[in-house]
Amino acid sequence: MMRKLFVLLWALMTFGAAHAAGQSVVSSGDINAAGELRMLSQRLAKSYVQLGLEVVPAVALEQLQDSITRFERNLERMQSLAAVVPPTASSIERVRRDWSALRAAVVDPADRTRALLASRRSLDVLESADQLVRTLEAASDSAGARRVNQAGRLRMLSQRVVKAYMLYSWGADTAASRREMDSAADEFARGLTTLAALPDNTADMRAELSEIALQWEWLRTALSVEGAGSYRLVVAEAADSILAATDRLVRLYEHTESR
Template structure:
């Protein structure tokens, strides 16, 4: 599949696929899925913000940012309501505050390089709290399958994190540090695919989706390795990261369904 076709597929349906199935959290499997999706959205919003600032896939970037913010808002309410009192509830109270600060950076003014570092920093703070919430829900589930939902969900985040830092580097925002973060994420992403594929809980449907993920990863990884100074390469990174995200979102949902 060529990048041209990839781009056409992305524009056609990719964004709508991330809408949550349940209006409320249906159980711990769903909680881990949605909590992990918040991690991904923290990085996806920054990616879209950088895309807007750079003029990379600008129309799609605006749609991604708007829909991601709306989805984060909705899931934050659902997860905070579902979270039991104590550390989990406290984590989502803290996340609510960090999200408010992050949202303030993302809206109200056009993206600019002077705000780019602050956006990356706040995206990291939201990510850390969302990750903590996901881990707490995994602990509450107390089943081996819960870890697989968490890992599959983390793959979604890593796809967006690599794209976020690629675009940051393209905009000359801490280029060396950004390239280092891409390398770290890549080193985590590849073995996690193998773990998910070889897990006893992996159904035939999950393995079929992971085969698709392998193909999407090849497109994405090739785009990441292209010259950061190339506008086309940055566009390919944006598009291929969205396509990989869709597959890993389906994998996470399937593992969540196995957990129940």
């Protein structure tokens, strides 16, 4: 109880200081943390499918556990915003409800049926977390926040496309899994093009974007190989590399905005 009261007091003090200074109470860091919820929902489901397929299971288990820890930490941060950005309260509650359902779906060992259920639950979390991001972005109303959101979607899509690929290669609702994979891949390509065209990208940003583009071409080549179960490991490793690079890009945009 005391901890909750402290969090609420901190949030109210933060709001008062920002209001007095004429600044938005929502920072790019908040939008980054909310956007990370989207990615973690897909990373958790992807890791669960990998466990079922026994694709580097030790790494997949570590990623699954890490995703749970980080998601719940970020969700607690979001809860502190509800007091000072009232429109977020309903979105946060929906994220919390959908997250509980997703966590329950990955408790038992994965088979194709459970993996599909986890994927569907992860999409519920993705949708509710995306609504939360949009609410925070509207409250922030800054170009930097929009860039953090855009780059954060790439981070999420790197995990979603591989989750769908793993399901497809497992023969789990192949038509729907293939549509999800293709849709996520197309959105990733468009988003990468949009960010690369921004005129005020720094040299560091351009370097990360080039690295992402290189890894993305490698991943798309692997995704296009039909019926090659041996490519699951290649796809998983490429996704991890893209996630690391997109996360660095998000933080570059975040730090530029916070200066």
